[in-house]
Amino acid sequence: MRGRPHSARAALIAAACLALVATLLAPATAGADLLTPEAGPTENAVKIDTLYKIALYLGLAIIGSVWAMLFYVLFRYRGRRGRSAPQISGNLALEMGWTLGASAVVVALTIITYVFLPDIRNPAESGPASLAEARGKQAAVNQPVPEGEAVEIQVSGQQYLWRYQYPNGTFSFEEMVVPRDQTVILKIKANDVVHSWWIPQLGGKQDAVPGYTNETWFKATKNGVFEGQCAEFCGAGHPAMGARVRVVDPEDYQTWVERQKRLVEEGQELAQEQRDQIQQEAATP
């Protein structure tokens, strides 16, 4: 028991270590998506995904070699009776070497990040995709989206609901409708506590902080529904604070915002009528 395991037992332990690593990595490598973030049809999410993959592969290579060294050393220099270890207490050249090596990796990672940053951070050019008839319809609403310009949507978080306000002044809750191939710029605010806007497939998250306006963007090149939810704990209802983005054809988007504006106005008029009615009833004794 004095710390001199038989080589068979040591080999068994080494095999167990490898088996553990293998079982843990096998499902991970089987489906590539297990190891990478969600990336939908928008440039910023794709670029984040690529940057992440570069860091991941670099990291796995480093971790792999560290583990290989560690397990090799543990196996190769396992205790044997009668052997004594050389009393080495350092090697300046070697230590300088790995310090500089680690620093070089860090510098490389910084450079790579800044190469990718502009495409992730700066909104892409809005597409010319808006069809002629859609443009005609745009002219009909108060604040049209001219060709090549971004759609700006005000996102406000409140316990436990997202509210979106569109360029023409109308609004919706929870589900945001946006035109395909148009750059959508989100101005993110909060009305009560800190929330965080995140649709994984449409790029990174940005916090909604009361008193601040945070900004992010996406430009979806495919129609579809993309799910997400508030990512900053905001109270007991946090898990239920969902968010959804529906990407539609530009002309459908125009139809939708106009209809939404009409519905909201009708609703508001109706509510006003009811309020007036109630006030009148209250005023008459």
Added chain:
Amino acid sequence: MATPEYAARAPEIIIHGEVPRDRARWIDWVTTTDHKKIGILYLFTTAFFFLVGGVEALLMRIQLGSPDNTFLDPTTYSQLFTLHGTTMIFMVIVPIAAGFGNYLVPLMIGARDMAFPRLNMLSWWLLVLGGAVLYGSIFWDPPAAGWTSYAPLSSRNFLPGNGIDAWILGLHLVGISSILGAINFVATIHNMRAPGMTLSRMPLFVWTILVYAYLILIALSSFAATLAMLLIDRNFDGAFFDPQAGGDPVLWQHLFWFMGHPEVYIMVLPAFGMVSEVIPVFARKPIFGYRAVAAATAAIAFLGVLVWAHHMFTAPMALGVLGFFMIASFAVAVPTGIKIFNWIATLWRGNIEFRLPLLFAVGLVAQFAMGGMTGVMLAIFPVDWQLHDTYFVVAHMHHVLFGGAAFGLLAGLYYWFPKMSGRMMSEALGKLSFWLLLIGFNVTFLVQYSAGLSGMPRRIAEYSGSGLTEYNVISTVGSFILAAGALVTVANVFWSIRKGRHAGPDPWRANTLEWFTPSPPPEHNFDVIPTVRSLEPMKDIRRSVQEREAALGDGEVTEPPAKQPEPIP
């Protein structure tokens, strides 16, 4: 060869009898000023809170074990993760290092006690009091804003109950406890080292405790002010963090993380120190690059106070600020990498004894490397925009704090338990515990990276299917394996205290001065405080004993004389 001074004095180990007690035993314990007893009190206190925090974690894992589960309601769930985080960080990992430090620092530097023994006792009492205040709240209204208590959620408008106030008061008390403890460590380590123990001959664990103490002084004293600001906001109409009255919620985040990130290093550095003690002993080689390892400790601490805003990459901040904090966070990887390389180089060409402390120490090296790697990935701020506040972060943080710090602390427990109790821990139970913990830990947390990458935010009490179920089921199963592993170690401690094999003063043939004393050491630690000639004084002492015995010609040399270690200037 001249007879060394310590050999000329009296290197024999003198066993002392029991000191007669005139008080009930429990009164003796709760009023003691002996650093060893206080250390043990700390260890039992933190072990208790570790079990409490662990049960909270298991309850959360049960809740997440199936989609749309109704086992816990969202309010209870938020109270649980708030208490789990607060407990594990402030009541377990920080004070557990204080417990080991208390017990070991005076022994390792050749002192008879800490510099301020009564202050030491006060620190423990404040810790207990802080824990009582925090947990007292569960009978009324537990805090429910997460361990980060982000403003304005933590303001009275949104959480009107007294939970957050209990959290503030509890952490104030624990914070003062840690600060007083840190002052004590700094005073002890700077002033009470044995003759000959220069800073460059100080054991690496003591180095990490010294740096830990300085970090506590920086981080927790600022946090005391931060907590006071929240207290004023909540109770005296302050508006430090209230945007409606001109305050700023982002200010809370800055102030909180200015404590919160150094806190990570407060938690891992002592564990690193333990690994730096354990690996050379069981590799039968001196630590490779002692100066580099000590310097890396200081470098990690220095950089560690410059990286806090990497917790806030999604908050509204200028791009240049994000860049600064990204590069500073990357930089931490360099001294951390140095430590990992030095540990591996220490093992290289060693004669490695696979005893329990070494297993746990190697567990830390392997798993911390992984936690460090995912940390670097998170530090890339555009990548963090995807990963922030997801289970990727949960997995990363547990990789660092459980796979890293906790494994290091367990290495320390298995290594120093014979010194503290006079008995060895069971090898069989220890190995069982190690493998259960290693497997349980990885099963629990590796899949959480994938859950986060698939879009699962942290701190959600429920989720709906859509590919997250498998990850969460695996993670929940893993958490129970992990819990079993932890319980085996607890059982091992209680079994070994009574039934363990007698250890003798130096069961591991170790390098540092605590092994010069009997196990457990007498109240005054040393009859004669030896003069320290090198980094590994016990090797010198063993050699001089052998030489003397050989000179006396009684032939009782039990082991071949070890090769001369290279003296460290």
